Amino acid sequence: MPQTWSLDWSHGQVTVHAGAAALGRTRFRLEDGRFVEPFHEAPWITAGEKVEPGLENLRGDWPCLPFGRLYSSDDPLIGAWRGLVDASLPDSGHPLGPSDHLLHGHSAAAEWSLVSRTQDAITLGLDYPSDSPIERITRTIRPIDGQAELDVSVEIRARHRCVRPFGFHPNFALRGKPGSFRIEPGPYRFGLSHPIAEAAARAEPDRRFTTLADVAVKSGGSERFDRLPFADDREDIMQLCGIEGGVHLIDEHDRVAWDLSWDTTKLPSCLLWMSNRGRKFPPWNGRHLCVGVEPVASAFDFGSVIAASDNPIAQSGVRTAITIEPGMPLTLGYRIRGHALGPN
Template identity: 85%
Template sequence: MPQSWSLDWSHGQVTVHAGAAALGRTRFRLEDGRSVEPFHEAPWITAGETVEPGLENLRGDWPCLPFGRLYGADDPLVGAWRGLVDAPLPAAAHPLGASDRLLHGFSAAAPWTLVSLTAEAITLGLDYPGDSPIERITRRIRPIDGEAGLDVSVEIQVRHRCIRPFGFHPNFALCGEPGSFRIEPGPYRFGLTHPVAEPAARARPDSRFSALSDVAVKTGGSERFDRLPFADDREDILQLCGIEGGVHLVDEHERVAWDLSWDTDKLPSCLLWMSNRGRKFPPWNGRHLCVGVEPVASAFDFGSVIGAGDNPIALAGVRTAIEIEPETPLTLGYRIRGHALAGG
């Protein structure tokens, strides 16, 4: 059994797993006395199935460094994005090591070690391979005393100056009827649909939008993408670029609202991964249902080559990677807080 650590606080219990330092089942006690568990856990975890590294710990949240994966010529990117898969890297993005080629980086595939477990926080650490400019990442999970909330952070140390896309990956369970889970983001400069010709996607690739309630679709016209789960099977990724403050989530099924907030100067976008039973191949098998609400400095899930370069989002003035200096470790984080809805 993979190792995990748990911490109780005044308003719940949080569990963190060694694999990917992923948040496991986390219980929040709301002000009306109810306890809720908002985070998703992939069905293959519950079933005890063996899957590829990077997917075996698909739980409530984990840090992704670098965020995404390296896309290549065989991936069906469209528009201006297609020519970026082999674009030259900025000097500070070199070298790309084997850990840059993993899905969501070494942090998502490796076992972490416990640094400390106190009454206030769980802290885990991970040393990166020697061929990576990243030296070490430390992750801290701190419950907010007296509230149904958590502060989640990482500190990143590097061997030399480097540029990499980064993201947190909070995944929320979708347990209610279609449309019962609402996404209400803070103001953002513009939204983009995934610029990939993905058969399982509903949104028209590489389309700009200004409201989640009005997103262009491949069949013509537009549809709402702010009410989940969808009635039909699909797999869509949208990016809210230049977001301010964070995202408000309303789960009518569980009668709870969640506020996800972070420093949007450091992580200026929110990636929305709408996994709605659209992937029919193993290990997904048409059974995977969740929404990722992901604070990122990234260009979609395109990894270090595109994220660190001059892609359309970066050229529009929204950073798609973080820069880290060896003398100055970088700290990134987010906060989640839950509140009962009236009548819950």
């Protein structure tokens, strides 16, 4: 049985897994006395099915360094993005190592170790392979006493100067009827749909938008992408670029609102992964339903080369990677807070 560590506080309980340092079952006690669990857990975890590294811990949230995976000419990118798959990583980015090729990086595939566990926080640590410019990453989960609230942070140390995409990966469960989960982001400069010719996606690829309530779709016209789950099966990804403050989420099924906030000067975008039973191949098998609300410095999920390149998002003045210097640890984090909604 994979190792886990749990912590109780005045307003809930949090469990952290050694695998990917992923948040597991996490309960928040709201001001009306109810306990709610916001996070998703992939169906293959419950079923005990064996899946590839990077997917076996698809639950709650985990840190992704580097975020995404390396795309190639075999992937159906479109427009200006397609010409970037064969780009060279800038000299300042540091050459790629084997761990850069993993889905969401070494942090998502490895078993982490306990650094400390106190009544206030759990800290896990992970050493990166010796051929990686990343030396070590530590992750701290700190509940806020007296509040239905968690602080989640990482500290990243580098052996060599490097430029890599990074993201947190909070995944929220969608338990209600279509449209019962609302996404209300803070102000952002522009939104962009995934620039991939993906059959399971409904949005027109590589299209800018100003509001999730009006996004162009492939069938013509536009639709709302701010109210989930969708009634039809689909798989869509949106990036909210240059976001400020964070995202407000309203779950009418569980009668709870969630505020997800972070330092957007460090992680200037929010990636929205709308996984709505659209992937029909294993291990997804048309049964996966959640929304990832992901604070990132990344260009979608396109990995280190495209993130460090002069890609269309970076050209618009929104950073798509972080820079880590030796001897200068970088700290990144987010906070999640729950609020009870009144009766219907």
